Amino acid sequence: MIELRELTKRYGRTTAVDRLTLTVRPGHVTGFLGPNGAGKSTTLRLILGLHRPTGGTVTVAGRPFAERPRGLRHVGALLDAGDVHPGRSARAHLAALARSNAIGRTRVDEVLHEVGLATVAGRRVGGFSLGMKQRLGIAAALLGDPPALLFDEPFNGLDPEGVRWVRGLFRRLAGEGRTVLVSSHLMSEMAQTADHLVVIGRGELVADESLPAFAARSARPQVVVRTPDPARLTAATRAAGGRVTADGDALTVTGLTAAELGDLAGARGIPVHELATRSASLEEAFMDLTADRVDYLAGEQR
Numbered sequence: 001m002i003e004l005r006e007l008t009k010r011y012g013r014t015t016a017v018d019r020l021t022l023t024v025r026p027g028h029v030t031g032f033l034g035p036n037g038a039g040k041s042t043t044l045r046l047i048l049g050l051h052r053p054t055g056g057t058v059t060v061a062g063r064p065f066a067e068r069p070r071g072l073r074h075v076g077a078l079l080d081a082g083d084v085h086p087g088r089s090a091r092a093h094l095a096a097l098a099r100s101n102a103i104g105r106t107r108v109d110e111v112l113h114e115v116g117l118a119t120v121a122g123r124r125v126g127g128f129s130l131g132m133k134q135r136l137g138i139a140a141a142l143l144g145d146p147p148a149l150l151f152d153e154p155f156n157g158l159d160p161e162g163v164r165w166v167r168g169l170f171r172r173l174a175g176e177g178r179t180v181l182v183s184s185h186l187m188s189e190m191a192q193t194a195d196h197l198v199v200i201g202r203g204e205l206v207a208d209e210s211l212p213a214f215a216a217r218s219a220r221p222q223v224v225v226r227t228p229d230p231a232r233l234t235a236a237t238r239a240a241g242g243r244v245t246a247d248g249d250a251l252t253v254t255g256l257t258a259a260e261l262g263d264l265a266g267a268r269g270i271p272v273h274e275l276a277t278r279s280a281s282l283e284e285a286f287m288d289l290t291a292d293r294v295d296y297l298a299g300e301q302r
């Protein structure tokens with residue numbers, strides 16, 4: 001279990017993490033989502049004691065992580081897959097980590113095998129692809145057989161087979177009762193990976209709920225209607241309590257059903273060329289939720 005209480009980190013005038021209070025529970029894959037710059041990596045570093053908080057506390061299994069000797073036995077983490085000495089072999093890299101954490105040497109070959117790097121274990125890491133480095137980072141996280149695991153953007157550089165493997169691995173680790181926290185800025189990745197979601201924006205907590213609860217947010221149906229008279233239909237829809245966004249002759253409406261909208265248009269003699277109901281995607285629910293907390297938007301949208 002990982003517990004954050006009012007956790008805050010400021011860098012000069014930037015508040016990277018803002019009074020974050022949440023509990024990451026064992027037995028789940030918790031997706032840690034937020035747009036670029038939301039504060040995900042900073043939070044993971046605070047959990048690991050790599051940065052000191054400006055305020056608040058964070059504990060792993062009841063204690064600050066930095067107080068624990070042989071840390072890899074308590075928390076395994078993949079933060080930056082590129083952060084490995086390029087001249088070392090994969091096996092030597094893991095062996096050094098094992099030694100400094102009093103982990104038996106046989107474990108090195110076990111995890112190399114588990115992540116699919118056994119056949120290249122003697123090769124220099126400098127020649128590894130990003131996907132291979134991600135696998136090595138995952139091997140390092142698994143090395144101490146820890147009860148809690150943190151992964152920062154673990155899908156980067158993985159091919160589809162790798163992505164599927166990582167998803168299966170996370171589910172298995174959670175199924176064994178471990179605490180698994182996985183950061184990503186892509187909802188699409190998390191939708192198929194996590195069963196619980198924590199969403200942050202500009203360092204603040206925006207959502208902390210199960211995936212089905214999050215999906216229910218996006219279940220709010222929208223009606224898309226095409227009309228040669230969008231101005232009149234927009235006014236009539238708003239007067240009837242609907243919310244409208246217009247894009248040329250297409251209106252997207254929430255708050256009214258397709259039947260209500262069709263009747264409304266018919267009663268006023270407004271022609272309708274198309275009328276359809278659709279559900280918003282998880283991706284749209286995520287963007288809706290974080291829309292006013294995005295630091296880096298493409299120029300025209302700003």
Ligand SMILES: Nc1ncnc2c1ncn2[C@@H]1O[C@H](COP(=O)(O)OP(=O)(O)OP(=O)(O)O)[C@@H](O)[C@H]1O
Nearest residue numbers: 011014016034035036037038039040041042043185
């Ligand atoms: N060492 C640092 N010094 C100054 N500012 C920092 C430092 N680390 C992070 N920040 C700032 O804190 C904010 C949060 O950054 P962080 O890397 O934690 O976000 P993130 O959610 O992981 O983003 P991304 O998805 O882009 O990796 C950003 O505004 C970033 O510029």
